Amino acid sequence: MLAVLIAIVFTLSAKLALPADNWSGRAQSDNVFGMMFGDGRKLFANHFFTMADVYFHSGYYPSVFDQRATEEKEIISASHGHKDSEEDEKNEDFLGKPKDWVDAFGRNFRITQHTHLENHNEREILPWLRLAADLDPQKTEIYTVGAFFLREHLNRADQAEAFLREGLRNNPDSYEILFELGRVYHDAYHDLDRARNVWQLGLKKYVAAPADQQKEDKLIFEELAVNLARLEDEAGNYGASIDWFHAAQKVSPAPDALQKQINDIQKKMAALIPVTPGKLY
């Protein structure tokens, strides 16, 4: 009986060894969080990313229940043919009026003022962005948001660049990260050549992306094109600048505003010797 059992065990283990190896191979990750949490880490990453937003608003933030109630209100409002203006939506207080005496009294112990972090206190959101990036390195928004605050509000361009480069290693095709990296080179380092290279690379990545993704991310294309246009304007390459503005106009919701900028550049060109139009992309 024992011999039969041993034989069965060895046979089963031989049969199951290969699938087990393949399964553990699929689960392998050089990220410790990936190993610990599996796909659940993305939930944590989203939570920590939201925490960064909560911190930015100093605790004044709608809960999931407030958000659901607001969505339902919007659905009902839309179904009745009412559409709040964008301004109203921006200014809408998710708390609203107190629903009863319990709510009214309870507000003494909740944060009810809508404020944003400023004066370098934006640093407080960084730990949550760091954690979120570690848990979900494929979420590009974490890198772009983090880099924005590091560069714009905290004057830490070096840290912003390092963070974005880390993001690029994890997301080599991300044009959003390339756009933000270009802003570091342009706004912080005033390095026009590097900024141009990075933004042009960003556009290449955009064009190489699937069509439905391009459709969703038209805004980033416009941002890249407009920033390249301004960069060329700064560099005195007016022809290239106009070309970029034209490219941006194709997707922009405000083509007239861009046309005004084109007109301004054309006036500048009229006062100068024409330059060779640059390659688009």
Add this chain to the structure above:
Amino acid sequence: MSKIFALAGVVIKELYRRKDFYVLFVLTALLTLGAGMVNFFHDDKIVRYVKDICLLLIWVSALVISVVTTARQIPAEREARTIFPLLAKPVSRAQVIAGKFLGCWLATGVALIVFYFFFAIVTGSKEHFWPWAAYLEAVWMHWVMLGVVIAMVLLGSIYFAAPSSTSTITIIVVGGILLLGTHLKIIALQQPEPMQFILTLFYFVMPHLEWYDLRDFVVYDMGLVPVGAVLLATVYAAAWTGIFLLLAWFGFRRKNLTT
């Protein structure tokens, strides 16, 4: 009154001679210090996440200490049969309930002071700023809230024989109130009847323990809650504590302790 204080003294002695408090404190300290030592983007002025993590750990630890300590008071006395030589003395069952409550509450208060003092030291060393008034207010509200919880646990321990049952049920109830108490009305309004009525009723009838959570005020440096609101909240907590203790006494006074 001296009998109640004598009973409370025994509870406090028991707490600091058991390991629970020390284990939780060391754990909180290690996790907080660990969190504080991590360097994010080479910026050593970042402090709010440390405050957030430390306060969360303090809240969890204090809840565990208060619930676990209280849940075993009456059942352990019955199981170890120490209740008999105690009640053979000229002490009423009401005094026993009051003494147990006071002991657990004072013991938890001592634990809170130690935890919050550690919190103040760690965060103050980073931000070089000590809003003592805000900390005192937070400690007071936290302590007052735990008074309600302790009274609730004492009531549960009269009816549930096993301390583990009392602890589990209380932690779930308290955790639920803290997480959902503020939003219960919104949740209720999104439900069909009769669930809407039940949830709305519960919303008005339950003790609103979430009012006493001033962590956000401390983490985001939002200053002080109005004194009037704190006083009213204290009276509200005292009322709920009284109700739970009264119900505990009702249950305990006619209980046959020999079975």
Add this chain to the structure above:
Amino acid sequence: MTAILQTQKLRVEYRSRDFRQGNKVALNGLDLEVHAGEVFGFLGPNGAGKTTTMNVLLGFVPPSSGAASLFGIDVRQPIARQRIGYLPELTYYYKFLTAEELLRFYAKIFGLTRAETDKRIAELLKLVELEHAAKRPIKSYSKGMQQRVGLAQSLINNPDLLILDEPTSGLDPLGRMKVREIIQRLKEQGKTVFFSSHELGEVEAICDRVAILHQGDLKAIGTVAEVSAGSNNLEQAFLKIVGYQPSSVS
């Protein structure tokens, strides 16, 4: 003579675990009086109702009907226990406290002053020979030491009535002798002692009066001589009263 301890038609019923059996009667209308200065033995086989009687007197269990009083005060009032000391059969004390802390705690319950407490603790620790171990936690004590702590706590308030539940149970001969000496000394001081015991030889030696309980009913009460009348000794009288029939060996 003044009745220090009194029960009148005391009845205690418990709900039986088997619902088909109905309520179980632990005490069936017990009328009992213990007078000041007596050493009173409370006897009966296991399940007779002795412990139930003590539980009622100490307020652990409410009576189903009837009354019980200590020093003329209803036993349901905590003040009725101000002048009593109680020694349970088994040692039930806070293991994390030292003997001194335990005695100090109980002294506070009785409302003794600090000076009185210090004096009583010193006397009692000497009496029960625990001076050397007073500052060690009770959990480190042997069984005998824990019994002695129990004796000390029962005397902390210098009680006028001592209620002892099987005081010599589990003690070695030296320990039993010690307890007997203490009971004798208390009697000489005019205290009243009410105790239950299975050691009939001991009861015969020290008790002024005894009562014999059987299946919740009081079967006999009186001096040892009165109860033993018609039998060689108290043990034989006891067996006769509870209806013991020796089994025949064929």
